[in-house]
Amino acid sequence: MDHMARIEALMADMTLAEKLGQLTMTAAGSTVTGPVIAGDSSDAIRAGTIGSLLNLFDARQAHELQRLAVEESRLGIPLLLGFDVIHGHRTLFPVPLAEAALFDPEAWALTARASAIEAAADGIAMAFAPMLDVARDPRWGRSAEGPGEDPWLGAQIARAKVLGIQGSDLSHPQSLAAVAKHYVAYGPVTAGREYASVDISERSVLEVHLPPFAAAVAAGVAAIMPAFTDLNGIPMTAHVGLLRDVLRGQYHFDGVIVSDYNAIAELMRHGVAANLAEAATLALKAGVDIDMMANAYRLGLPQALDAGAVTMAEIDQAVRRVLLLKLRLGLFEQPYRRGARADSAAARAARRQLARGIGARAIVLLKNEHAALPLPDSIATLAVVGPLADAPSEMGGPWSLAGTPDTHVSVLAGLRAALPGTQLLYAPGVDIQSQQTGGIAQALALCAQAQAVILCLGEAAAMSGEAASRAHLDLPGQQRAFAEALIERARQMGRPLIAVLFSGRPLAVPWLVEQADAVLAAWFLGSEAGNAIADVLCGLVSPSGRTPVTWPRSSGQIPIFFGQRPGGRPLQASDHYTSRYLDESNAPLFAFGHGLSYGRFTLSNLRVTPLRVQLADTIEVRIDVANVGARTAQETVFLFTHDPLASVARPLLELRGFGRIELQPGETGTVTQYVPASQLRFLGQDLEPVFEPGEVEILVGPCADRAQLLRQSIQLQVEVDDAGTGR
Ligand code: BGC
Numbered sequence: 001m002d003h004m005a006r007i008e009a010l011m012a013d014m015t016l017a018e019k020l021g022q023l024t025m026t027a028a029g030s031t032v033t034g035p036v037i038a039g040d041s042s043d044a045i046r047a048g049t050i051g052s053l054l055n056l057f058d059a060r061q062a063h064e065l066q067r068l069a070v071e072e073s074r075l076g077i078p079l080l081l082g083f084d085v086i087h088g089h090r091t092l093f094p095v096p097l098a099e100a101a102l103f104d105p106e107a108w109a110l111t112a113r114a115s116a117i118e119a120a121a122d123g124i125a126m127a128f129a130p131m132l133d134v135a136r137d138p139r140w141g142r143s144a145e146g147p148g149e150d151p152w153l154g155a156q157i158a159r160a161k162v163l164g165i166q167g168s169d170l171s172h173p174q175s176l177a178a179v180a181k182h183y184v185a186y187g188p189v190t191a192g193r194e195y196a197s198v199d200i201s202e203r204s205v206l207e208v209h210l211p212p213f214a215a216a217v218a219a220g221v222a223a224i225m226p227a228f229t230d231l232n233g234i235p236m237t238a239h240v241g242l243l244r245d246v247l248r249g250q251y252h253f254d255g256v257i258v259s260d261y262n263a264i265a266e267l268m269r270h271g272v273a274a275n276l277a278e279a280a281t282l283a284l285k286a287g288v289d290i291d292m293m294a295n296a297y298r299l300g301l302p303q304a305l306d307a308g309a310v311t312m313a314e315i316d317q318a319v320r321r322v323l324l325l326k327l328r329l330g331l332f333e334q335p336y337r338r339g340a341r342a343d344s345a346a347a348r349a350a351r352r353q354l355a356r357g358i359g360a361r362a363i364v365l366l367k368n369e370h371a372a373l374p375l376p377d378s379i380a381t382l383a384v385v386g387p388l389a390d391a392p393s394e395m396g397g398p399w400s401l402a403g404t405p406d407t408h409v410s411v412l413a414g415l416r417a418a419l420p421g422t423q424l425l426y427a428p429g430v431d432i433q434s435q436q437t438g439g440i441a442q443a444l445a446l447c448a449q450a451q452a453v454i455l456c457l458g459e460a461a462a463m464s465g466e467a468a469s470r471a472h473l474d475l476p477g478q479q480r481a482f483a484e485a486l487i488e489r490a491r492q493m494g495r496p497l498i499a500v501l502f503s504g505r506p507l508a509v510p511w512l513v514e515q516a517d518a519v520l521a522a523w524f525l526g527s528e529a530g531n532a533i534a535d536v537l538c539g540l541v542s543p544s545g546r547t548p549v550t551w552p553r554s555s556g557q558i559p560i561f562f563g564q565r566p567g568g569r570p571l572q573a574s575d576h577y578t579s580r581y582l583d584e585s586n587a588p589l590f591a592f593g594h595g596l597s598y599g600r601f602t603l604s605n606l607r608v609t610p611l612r613v614q615l616a617d618t619i620e621v622r623i624d625v626a627n628v629g630a631r632t633a634q635e636t637v638f639l640f641t642h643d644p645l646a647s648v649a650r651p652l653l654e655l656r657g658f659g660r661i662e663l664q665p666g667e668t669g670t671v672t673q674y675v676p677a678s679q680l681r682f683l684g685q686d687l688e689p690v691f692e693p694g695e696v697e698i699l700v701g702p703c704a705d706r707a708q709l710l711r712q713s714i715q716l717q718v719e720v721d722d723a724g725t726g727r
Pocket of ligand 1: 054084128181260261466
């Protein structure tokens with residue numbers, strides 16, 4: 001029987017309670033990710049009134065609950081188990097923002113695949129990932145979970161992650177259904193404050209926030225999760241325009257829409273539903289199929305149905321989608337297919353190796369002066385200090401629910417393994433967050449004995465992720481006082497000081513960048529963090545990560561991003577009445593794309609063809625890259641465009657591509673990139689796409705700092721169509 005026939009046969013036999021059960025997802029207990037804790041679900045599973053579970057990651061328990069559904073419920077419909085597989089599962093990879101720094105779609109897909117394999121081995125069939133919210137406000141803790149500031153980059157990540165999580169066949173025992181979240185525009189929460197209201201233009205929604213989701217749908221994503229937030233007054237969980245009209249209508253998304261945790265009930269808090277029945281009605285009408293944790297569908301929809309607020313056909317439509325997903329996942333044929341085989345030790349070890357390699361590549365070397373890095377092979381004594389130097393449990397970062405913190409590698413442990421002949425002197429100095437300063441003197445004293453100082457500082461893992469907004473983007477606790485005292489002491493003693501900065505967001509620490517000899521952004525790199533960091537510090541790996549967000553020098557500059565429009569009075573140093581702060585520079589601490597390596601690169605000979613471009617053309621962009629440094633290293637080259645004169649003011653830079661090349665000292669190579677001219681369309685004044693004739697600049701270089709970009713103008717030419725619009 002084909003899927004549709006099977007679904008119709010089942011539906012004919014289902015009671016209303018069983019149908020609503022299929023639309024209900026409840027927490028099963030191993031971990032907690034929200035405020036509502038559900039009780040034991042066994043009876044409800046037997047009764048067929050719960051169809052999906054979340055927060056369980058244990059194959060044995062999963063199979064036991066699955067058995068209740070398949071063998072003891074009347075219709076035997078299998079359960080769907082979802083989990084937050086955000087950046088790895090048992091093995092943790094770098095947090096998504098850090099992984100974005102690789103600018104490597106193959107790597108993004110690879111870690112997603114490895115994570116899916118581990119989660120599937122725990123009986124999980126759905127990953128609440130990838131998180132695709134474009135974030136230009138690092139105060140928002142969830143920036144750590146997403147692709148950074150750029151929509152085009154977000155779209156590339158979306159595609160890679162969906163393919164990695166889902167594999168080529170959703171029914172494969174190691175494939176999971178991906179859930180693109182949080183649809184849409186959760187990133188611009190007011191003042192960067194978690195769960196706050198969002199009020200932005202329709203243009204910004206269309207140009208900045210939707211593209212990653214469009215890419216996820218085009219890649220075949222199985223499910224979408226609406227954001228907790230409201231957009232201009234309409235909560236996303238009830239947003240007919242964006243869920244039904246755009247997602248289902250324009251993008252032809254026919255997968256499952258699963259609400260966020262308790263989000264349907266929160267429609268009452270938003271002030272758009274008076275009671276659970278109204279909340280359920282709004283969500284169902286907008287197209288939400290699964291109610292996660294609110295119990296709104298089970299309790300509210302029967303009333304709504306009686307009152308004529310919803311129809312049985314609307315409920316049936318949602319049930320069909322859920323059953324279809326379960327069929328596509330192969331759950332009907334083999335409900336126990338995921339979690340049937342134990343993970344082998346060799347496979348686990350290989351994933352740790354992968355985590356180490358990806359971790360090293362996610363590190364962004366922000367500064368490196370006085371040849372501070374890599375550390376000399378011969379180093380006899382090294383001070384490794386700071387509250388994050390020996391903090392294995394912090395290394396996983398936020399959303400490490402199934403991780404095993406006791407197996408995470410700290411910086412101290414990584415360096416110990418990498419430098420067996422070196423004496424390592426360790427002292428934490430201060431805590432991450434407390435105000436105590438009693439340990440500072442002991443840490444300062446180590447400077448005298450060591451040849452170099454590695455200072456590990458930053459945020460705690462729990463300071464980013466969900467419900468982790470920060471108003472101050474400096475170091476918490478007494479870390480700044482400690483770092484400044486240590487830097488001063490190291491300078492007096494003539495010791496190089498290397499700062500390793502842990503965070504789920506760019507921290508505004510210009511003072512640290514100014515004073516330390518070298519600074520590494522180590523984000524949260526996961527299980528193998530310490531080994532990955534040691535690989536870079538010791539020069540086994542030349543750093544190659546590039547920041548996927550513009551790095552502010554102060555919180556007052558936020559939101560700061562390279563895609564700003566020029567405005568009518570762009571900054572001119574000589575003119576007071578131009579766009580500026582009285583008390584801060586406009587420039588970021590580091591531009592988007594910044595990141596050093598142990599090589600040194602020069603770019604030259606930008607070639608663009610054709611120079612006269614029509615809509616159907618593909619533009620070829622080539623640039624020569626030479627490694628003029630002394631070590632083999634990788635360079636990433638970014639391709640931007642700028643439309644200087646258009647019917648709507650265009651951003652100063654728009655990202656259109658990136659390419660990587662590895663070169664030995666003295667070697668030169670060419671990076672070639674292709675841009676379909678159709679990408680140079682933009683939304684006109686009526687928000688419809690238009691391809692306007694005239695000049696467009698192609699800008700290529702190592703980061704989004706205009707001064708470092710090579711430039712070539714092309715001319716767009718339009719063949720006017722019958723309607724004379726040029727569209
Ligand atoms: C988060 C989601 C997550 C869900 C399930 C919510 O609080 O916003 O991103 O997938 O919980 O844990």
